Amino acid sequence: MSNVSIVKWEDVLLLTLQGYMDDETAISLVERLTGAVVQHGARAVVIDIAAVDVLDSFMARTLGNMAAACRLLGAETAVVGMRPDVAMTLVELGMPLPGVRTALNLEKGIALLRRLIVGVP
Amino acid sequence: MSNVSIVKWEDVLLLTLQGYMDDETAISLVERLTGAVVQHGARAVVIDIAAVDVLDSFMARTLGNMAAACRLLGAETAVVGMRPDVAMTLVELGMPLPGVRTALNLEKGIALLRRLIVGVP
Numbered sequence: 160m161s162n163v164s165i166v167k168w169e170d171v172l173l174l175t176l177q178g179y180m181d182d183e184t185a186i187s188l189v190e191r192l193t194g195a196v197v198q199h200g201a202r203a204v205v206i207d208i209a210a211v212d213v214l215d216s217f218m219a220r221t222l223g224n225m226a227a228a229c230r231l232l233g234a235e236t237a238v239v240g241m242r243p244d245v246a247m248t249l250v251e252l253g254m255p256l257p258g259v260r261t262a263l264n265l266e267k268g269i270a271l272l273r274r275l276i277v278g279v280p
Numbered sequence: 281m282s283n284v285s286i287v288k289w290e291d292v293l294l295l296t297l298q299g300y301m302d303d304e305t306a307i308s309l310v311e312r313l314t315g316a317v318v319q320h321g322a323r324a325v326v327i328d329i330a331a332v333d334v335l336d337s338f339m340a341r342t343l344g345n346m347a348a349a350c351r352l353l354g355a356e357t358a359v360v361g362m363r364p365d366v367a368m369t370l371v372e373l374g375m376p377l378p379g380v381r382t383a384l385n386l387e388k389g390i391a392l393l394r395r396l397i398v399g400v401p
Binding site: 245246247251255267271 | 310311314315317318321323345348349350351352353354355
């Protein structure tokens with residue numbers, strides 16, 4: 160758990176993944192994230208995976224689960240900062256993160272989410 | 281590799297395929313393209329295949345992989361300029377480029393992508 164921080168900024172939660180995480184950590188992270196969305200009334204969640212150089216199938220599915228759970232709680236999610244080799248690997252393995260929004264970096268991710276939630280107070 | 285150029289124009293990358301390419305070239309092209317998307321912060325990728333008169337199954341799959349990988353990096357992709365006989369062959373072979381956006385020509389491809397990414401700075 161020490162390798163994951165969740166930071167609140169206005170109505171955005173920023174979750175920064177640092178390298179590889181085991182399955183148990185990933186599961187508890189979904190709990191922490193959904194709890195934080197409810198606690199802070201977050202409207203948007205940005206998951207930064209710039210420091211992740213290996214994304215296995217379980218973690219890919221976990222990212223999809225996070226996005227789906229946050230959506231049910233009223234928050235849109237974007238995964239940002241994916242490295243090109245990680246993107247290619249996901250595609251070659253047939254796991255191109257269906258149902259997960261992606262953006263190049265934090266700035267573009269927040270812009271994407273702002274556009275999605277614009278007009279909603 | 282000499283038969284493929286990647287040109288940046290504002291936030292659009294234009295990749296022009298010149299005729300047939302072997303499998304190795306196709307694989308390294310995916311690497312070059314994803315690297316260029318990240319380097320330039322591209323929001324849209326247009327792949328012009330007007331000069332391609334033979335599109336085999338590997339190249340068709342490669343186009344799909346390019347689009348999926350670029351999406352993970354936050355860029356939308358359109359394939360433009362397909363020749364009618366290439367389109368017919370793809371359909372007859374049962375490979376109608378699932379998951380790949382297409383447009384008649386470069387102008388319409390860029391218009392399509394602009395519509396998709398509108399509103400995001």
